[in-house]
Each structure stands twice: as C-alpha cells, then as structure tokens.
Amino acid sequence: EAYSAPGFAPFYDAMVASLPPAYEVGEDVQFYHAVLEQVQHRRAQGPLHVVDMCCGSGRVSEGLLHKIVAAPANDALRSAEKHFVGVDLAEPMLAAAAARWEPLQPVAQSAHVVAEWTQQSLSEFDLPTLHEQADLFVISAGSLHHLPTRDAQDAAFSAIRKHLAPGGRVIVDIFAADDIAGPAEAGTNTIGGYIHTFVRRSTETTPEGDTLVTDTFSIRPIDTAPSATTNATDPSSVPSPADAEGSMLAWSLRTIVPETVHMLARAHGLAIVGEFASFQHALACKWIAPGGSPGKRVFVLARSDLPIADLIGLPKIISSKTGHPYEARLLRQHDIKALQVFGHLLSPPTVENFFPHDYSDTTLAFMIGRSEQGLDAALGLFDGDSLEGYGAVWDILTPSACLVIGLSDPVQGRGLGPQFLDLLITIARVSGCSALDLTCMLDNAIAQKLYVSRGFTYTGLVELVFGDGESDVEHGMLLALRPGAQPSPCHNAPIFRPEGKAWLESRRQ
Numbered sequence: 001e002a003y004s005a006p007g008f009a010p011f012y013d014a015m016v017a018s019l020p021p022a023y024e025v026g027e028d029v030q031f032y033h034a035v036l037e038q039v040q041h042r043r044a045q046g047p048l049h050v051v052d053m054c055c056g057s058g059r060v061s062e063g064l065l066h067k068i069v070a071a072p073a074n075d076a077l078r079s080a081e082k083h084f085v086g087v088d089l090a091e092p093m094l095a096a097a098a099a100r101w102e103p104l105q106p107v108a109q110s111a112h113v114v115a116e117w118t119q120q121s122l123s124e125f126d127l128p129t130l131h132e133q134a135d136l137f138v139i140s141a142g143s144l145h146h147l148p149t150r151d152a153q154d155a156a157f158s159a160i161r162k163h164l165a166p167g168g169r170v171i172v173d174i175f176a177a178d179d180i181a182g183p184a185e186a187g188t189n190t191i192g193g194y195i196h197t198f199v200r201r202s203t204e205t206t207p208e209g210d211t212l213v214t215d216t217f218s219i220r221p222i223d224t225a226p227s228a229t230t231n232a233t234d235p236s237s238v239p240s241p242a243d244a245e246g247s248m249l250a251w252s253l254r255t256i257v258p259e260t261v262h263m264l265a266r267a268h269g270l271a272i273v274g275e276f277a278s279f280q281h282a283l284a285c286k287w288i289a290p291g292g293s294p295g296k297r298v299f300v301l302a303r304s305d306l307p308i309a310d311l312i313g314l315p316k317i318i319s320s321k322t323g324h325p326y327e328a329r330l331l332r333q334h335d336i337k338a339l340q341v342f343g344h345l346l347s348p349p350t351v352e353n354f355f356p357h358d359y360s361d362t363t364l365a366f367m368i369g370r371s372e373q374g375l376d377a378a379l380g381l382f383d384g385d386s387l388e389g390y391g392a393v394w395d396i397l398t399p400s401a402c403l404v405i406g407l408s409d410p411v412q413g414r415g416l417g418p419q420f421l422d423l424l425i426t427i428a429r430v431s432g433c434s435a436l437d438l439t440c441m442l443d444n445a446i447a448q449k450l451y452v453s454r455g456f457t458y459t460g461l462v463e464l465v466f467g468d469g470e471s472d473v474e475h476g477m478l479l480a481l482r483p484g485a486q487p488s489p490c491h492n493a494p495i496f497r498p499e500g501k502a503w504l505e506s507r508r509q
Contacts, residue, residue: 001146002249003090009057010096011219014192016059016141027279028173029063032138034283035169035300036064038313039135040077042167047081050136051163053122054143055086058097061115065104069111084115087125094119123152125159134163139172145180145253150208153260157268161303167310170270170301173279177255177294181211194219199248206254214252258288258297265301273311273430274300285422287429289455290482308377308396311430316423318381320414326388328423331371331378336364338387339380347409353444354406356392357493362504366495367392376494377427381407381420389416391424396431400488403428403438418450425454428481435485439464439474448475455479459487465496 002008019025040048052060061084071078088094094117101108101115108115120126122143127134137160147153160170181203188197199216206212258275265272276282276298288297302311308330309315315329331339343359357363371378377396381389391405403424407417428436439462440447462476478487494500 001090002251003056003088003093005247005249006092007247008090008219008249009092011191011194011196012093013057013059013096014194015196018191024279026063027283028140029060029067031279031282031298032060032136032140032171033064033067035171036136037077038316039167039169040080041317042310042313042315043080043135047083048077048135049083049085049130049133049165050138051127051130051134052084052086053125053137053139054141054146055088055097055117056090056093056141058086058100058117060138060140061086061097062100062104065108065111065113068113069107078111080112082111082113084113085127085130086115086117087120087122087127088117089119089121091119123147123155123159127163130163132163133165135165135168137164137168137170137172139170142173142175142253144172144174145256146251148212148252148254149206153264154267157264157270160301161268161270164270164303166303166306167313168302169273169313171298172261172301173298174256174258174261174296176296177211177257179296180253180255181213184215190222191219193222195222208260210257210260211255212252213255214250216248216250218248220247257294261297261299265299265304269304270301271304271306271311271430272299273302273313273426274298285419285426287425290480290485308374308427308431312423312427314379318416318419318423320411320416322414324383324414326411326416327382328379328389328420329382331368331380331390333365333368333372335380335387336361336368338382338385339364339368339390342387342390342408345408346406350406350409350412353441353447354404356390356404356406357495363495366500366504367493370394370494377424377431379420379424379427381411381416383411389420391420393424393427393431393433393436394494395488396428396433398488399434400486401428401431401433401436402488402491403436404493418453421450421454425479428479434480434482435487436479436481437488437491438477439491440477441474448477451477451479462491464491 016025055061068078086097098117147156164170184198184201186198188195197218199218202214204212262272274282275288276286277288277296279298282298315327318326318328340359357367368378370376375397376392376394378392380387388408388411394402405421405424425436440451456477456479459476459478461473463471463473465471476487478485
C-alpha cells in the first residue's frame, strides 16, 4: 500500500497538516494526554507504557511529548517514567518517526520519556515485554479502517486485550461511512508541496455488509510536476498510470459502523467506557446521544473484567474553575464520619434541595454497603480529608438507575457540579443502564437547567415517601441512555425500601 512507498511519509505529513478542522488534528492529542493523566493518577508505581498503533511518522508521540513538557517540572505525569512504543507496518513511516524523534531526544530525556519503533501489523502485533502492561493504546486517524476483513479486526482487538494493563485504556476513532465511501474528489489538487492526482476508485461489499474502498492516485513534488494543468472536470485530462510522473499508489479503507466496535469490544473482553461524536465532545465528556445517527466516533475502551471503579477510572481528579483539585472516589465504610460531617454542615436551603436519606451510622453503613457490593455506586468528592460532595447511582444493575447529587455550601458555584454529574452519568452508562432517573425540587431552577443541559427530560410529578411517613412532590426527570428507556419504578433511597427497613430493624435487635 501507499504507506510503504518511498517518499510517501512527507506527503502524508503534508496531507494531515492540510486536513480541515472537522478532522480535529490536535484535539485528538489533547484528549490522549488528558486520558494519560487520569491513567497516571491511578497508577501506584512503575513506568507508564503508551503504544501508538499505526504510528505513521510519529505525530501523536511528538504531540504527547510537547503536552507533557509544557507542564511544570513537578507535574505528576511529567515526573513519571514513560515508555512510548510506535508500531507500524510500513518501514518508511517508522524511519520518518525515528527521524522526527531524534532532535527531540534532549527534551524527551528531561521529561523522562523513552521511545522505540517496531515494524508490526495492527492485526498481528505482539509486544512480549508489555503483556498486560500497556497503559494506553492509541489507534488514531481512523487507522482501524485499514483492516480489510473481520478476521483482521478480531485479531487486532484480541492482541490489544492481551497487552492491556488492568487500569489501561484504548482510544480509537472511526470516520463516517460517507467520509470513506462518498463521492471521490476527482482530478488534481495541491497538498502541501505535492501534486495529488486521483486516478480511479474501486469498491466491493464485504460479507458483513461494509464497503471496502480502494483508491489509486499519484503524487509528485511540485518542483517536478509538469507545467500543464489538469482539468478536474475533464476525465480525458486525468493522467494514466503510464504517463504519471509521480509515484502511483493505492490504499484501501473499510467502512465501520459504531455497532461493529461495540461487537468487537464485547467479543474480546473489552468494555466501552466512553463514546463521543468528536474529540471536542470527548474532552467535554459529552457522550453520544442514544440512537444517534451513524457517523464519526471516538471510543474509549477498558478491560471488562474490572470492578466499576476501575472501569470508570476512579479515583478521578476534578478541578474547580480556579484549578483547585478535588478527588472523586467510591465511598467506603471508613468514610462514614466524613459523610456525617458533610450532612451536618449543609445549610437549610441546601438540605431543602438535597436530602437523599438521613446520616445515621446504620443508614450510612447500609447505603455504603450496597455500593461495596456493587448494587449501587456511592461517590464522595474530597478536598484532602474533607468530603465536599456526595453523589450516588442507585440500582446500577437494573435497566433504570436513580441518581442523587449534592455539594457542600462552600464549593457550590465553583464548576464542580457539572463534572461530578458527568462522572455519575458515566457510571450509569458503563454499568449498562438504559436510563438514569432523578427527582428535583419544583423550585430548584438551577439544578433543572443543569440536568436539561445533560439531556434529562421531564417525565411528570413524582411523590416521594420517606422513612418517617412524610412525603414530597418533585419533578421527575429522565436521561435516556439507550432507545426505549423507561423511568425507574422506585425513586426512594434503598434505605426506605423493604430491604432497608429490614436492615434497620435487624440492627435494633
């Protein structure tokens, strides 16, 4: 294919540099860096291993290095030992990557980064020293489309799972079918310092119903191009292979629908922990809408044999508007005292809007115990030892989970609420819930505006009955995570249900 042709690497770099903003060259590296920071935060010790599959001329590795060295010298990711591995089947591309990296060696050493380049295929690679050790796999720029068969796709996902560390992540993006199989851009155009001439396109339908597109084209440096111009609208003016003075090249791309990535992940022990319509949406943690139309996707994958905390990437750092870091993590029994202090210090107006249950020892032991059993997910937002936020997703093993979220008075308005809410929504998504349900006070306009911005819709008025027999009427709101989602049959905290009442009764005896 084209990537192995002499002289193709500089043309490829020029082509990537000329891509329109919709291809998000730059935003992708920004997202890779953000995910790597989160992975590093969860690593106890040891070097970080980053594998850049189909690395081409090394654009991603160089971009990550620049992001890392831009941080202060005492930054945790910059201070950590990092091992970059670039994998590509095309030897000229690897040579270009090594040449690109060579002048960066002093900068890389200052940031504790070492890099190596290995010639292997995405569908047949093996990195013996990195079995279950790779912390981040990057398959950028739609490289998955180069695999022509389902067998090759299966082999690639199997190899990735084999090498992925327990807390590692895989980031892969795919293009819309029209970007690959849409009308070809016939004729001649200038790309960087090259003349690119389209020659022909052939297509075939795969057994799975995808389209395999093969484009043949020529490239030549501008200073060697003939003086005659080509009329893009006149087929007779398109050069033939015999008279083209540049390299005659071809590449093949296979269309991929999002459902294929879901299927491949399930088949090879991987869970989708992020699905976005673009890298900009990924950076904002804005998941794709359920039932969204096929198109460009950015996926984040993790090993599916992990508890929810590892799938979600907990603990996770959430920063305020001023950059102050808070740590979000699952609550444990030893956090009961901190949660009680949190509840005691809430102002009356805050309690009016957020009182999911009482804060007695027995109630909190029951609620946190359910989270530890994997029935719910109860999270705390900590500033050091101080609990400043409490959120939970109840009934995460059921189709319709329930959400509660509240912040302490001092941290309200600091930009933490939307991020904390996004994290709780992600837990429901990754847990496989079809819907996320909540109730909101009728006059709590600020919270309702936030929920609506995240896709929640009003479902009607809901009557809540508490443990002491008192009741309240609130707005019911639903976030559909999958088509056909339905509201939860029960909005009360588990402690107010029969099993919770039985628990309380048993503790009294």
